[in-house]
Amino acid sequence: MKKKWRNRLKYLLLAPLLFILLVGCSDQKSTDSGKGVKEIEFFNQKPEISRQLKELANTYSEAHDDVKITVTTIGSGEGAAGLQAKFTSGNPPEIMMLGGTSEIDRYQDTLLEVSDLEVTNTIMEDLLEGALIDDSLLAIPMNVEGFGWMYNKEIFKEAGIDPESIETFDDFVEAVEKLDQQKEDLGIEEVFAFSGAEDYSSNQFSAHFTSPEFDHSILEAYEATELNWKYGDQMKAYMDLFNEYNIQPILGVNYSQSVEELFINSQVAMVHQGNWIVPTLNGIDSDFVEEKLGILPVFGENNETAKIVAGAPWYIGINSDIDDDVKEAAKDFVDWMYLSDEGQETLVHEMQMIPPQEGYDVEDITDSVSQIIYQEMLDENTSAMAHNQYPDGWFQLVLFPEFQRYLDGYSTWEEFEKNTSEGFQEMREQ
Template sequence: MKKGLMVVLSFLVVISLALVGCSKDKGSENADETVVNLFNMKVETKEQMDDLVAKYEKENPGVKINVTTVGAGQDGATALNAKFASGEEPSIFLLGGLPDTQKFKDKLADVSDMKAAKAAIDGTLEGATIDGVPYGLPMNIEGFGWMINKDLFEKAGIDVTSIKTYEDFNKAVDTLESKKDELGLEAVFAFSAKEDWVVNQFSNHFSAPEYNQSIISAFESKEINYKFGDRMKEYTDLMNKHNVQPILSVDYSTSVEELFANEKVAIVHQGNWIVPTLDSLNPEFSQTKLGILPFFVESDTEGKISAGPSWYWGINKTLDEKVVKEAKNFLDWMYTSDEGKKALTEEFQFIPSYEGYDVESIKDPVSKEVYNALLDGKTSAWAMNQYPSGWYSASLFPEFQKYLNGDITWEQFTTNTSKQYKEMR
């Protein structure tokens, strides 16, 4: 009996040791694995990012990338701040421009030595550069202006390629107005005056040239003087006169998904980000009907669309050296490898913010146009991201709505908002 018990006990000891050995092996394997935590605030890219990370992990078995995607009703900035406050700091996270870069500067790695930074299109690093040091890599390019239905323009007898001046644009609007019934239009424009971010983007066409197309100048500005306020008023009055009414009730969904996609209006103020939405409703729309027209602000004859990076990837330098290295390796691979480039243009449907991409790999014509305009230097900078924190939602937006509604004069609009700009800076 004792002998039998000893045999059993000996067997259990052997098994226990074996299990401990296995456990140690497993622990050693995990210890050798470098874990990178990526915090993503572009919720529409969740699936694509997860797929891209899976491909990278397959090529790099010693690296594990955990992706946290926040959006769709969640406040990304609040969630990011909570991560830092809890001590669960991400390795890679998104910056909205210079205000965010300044806020997290002590955490951010200098990215100037990275392949991706060296391949960035001239000027695109500026939105995350402080004192000459780039602290972020541009995620992608987004461009916006007057998005138009070229088919409706052509049916009205308007050659879109002939619109080369502010006066040409005015005449095109008048022609569309005169043929509304014939074209089945409810109105010429569907400007989303219910959306603060649309008003903010609209203002960019006029503020960017005031700050000499420099994101840094916009960030450092103490005031806004509406140097091009007269032209802003002309565009505003033209749009309001020919817009779906009541204009203050028009939101994004009504403007893009209901009216523009169903050809009930010819013009909306939006950007290339509406392409996936339009494609989901009509796969041919972005390929055959969608166009973009510039704003003529600094000159009656030289138009520009607004284009640039809306987000930047920052790398947390305070983490383990291995983690920082692998975070850089992943972003370099994402933006400079053939596999990464293919995924970004085909799956993410991004306009690349880097050189070395085949323009033909960009799927829709408008995004190609935005990319080429940026390469040619024919775009306005994203000055709006550098406004004083909260100014556009607390001041610009409500005051602009008051003007559209006839409650205040243009002079009151510019006086009120410029005063609040100074106070909030």
């Protein structure tokens, strides 16, 4: 059985092709260097911010004649393999976007300690935990993301539901039932459009219930050898609830149908998503975000304690195996990204990200949902992104299939907990 878990097919299949492509890119890069110019490659794993990141790099390069920054973007699930291929080719980037603690750990021998960066002193302290390896800070958080139940304020209002009155899980159930009873009058098909076809949806949703088991600690979740579903009863209650009042068949509902068709067209009242859907919604109907979009926390620990899951999904690291003058230029650019007026404007208003730093006025954040997430982070009232710390491949190969089996009625909750717990332990041991 363990051989099954060792088959990291994505890396095995993608890395050779990416190696060839990136070696070819490295040959071209070596001919572009001007005399005395410090060349810095920024490896980006978020395609949706590629344009803005390139513009930011160009702005910096124009003001610094001796520095040339280029952006390489590989995303859509292939970024980790692309970064690995860069290192394998002997042409690693000077600055790199890293997907959480596991990737920081993987490259720790070639990452610069960044506690002396100016921006580090402005970062929310809780966010730094995910980049601490053996007490060394090896990267800084790039941004903050948060998720919970995204809801339609207008539908709730028409149904006579005050979101502020939802103070317990029982209150949430009552609100769901009230929405269901008024479906025809509200013009909605169902209450929920949970994306049962997407593996990442089950992964993110599980964090509401695994984070408290790991004491809301990124490092504790990353180092955990067992998952015992201490708060599994809460997860089961939610799954049973949304499965009953969801667009069916639930296993066929994908992101596009859920967010870009049903939710934005007010055909459902709620989806389980995060602030990353804001740019998508803005691109379809900006009035929806401004007038209708809200977020509800999840009662993951008990009937009375509700939290949004929030944290840093991406980190920025600097290569330690580069010339000192290039290293200093790379450090300066990272500081400039987060501390200059140009950088902050791009981060918050053009990339539409939640900054990882303290000191922003909440009203400066671009939308109301992101404002709530930012304030909850400042108040230290969020659950940790435990789902990013699971054993490699576990949520795709174990959690998601078992999640679907339970929703489809092919297994019991006891079987779900048993199979996922055993898979977690076996894959962590490798």
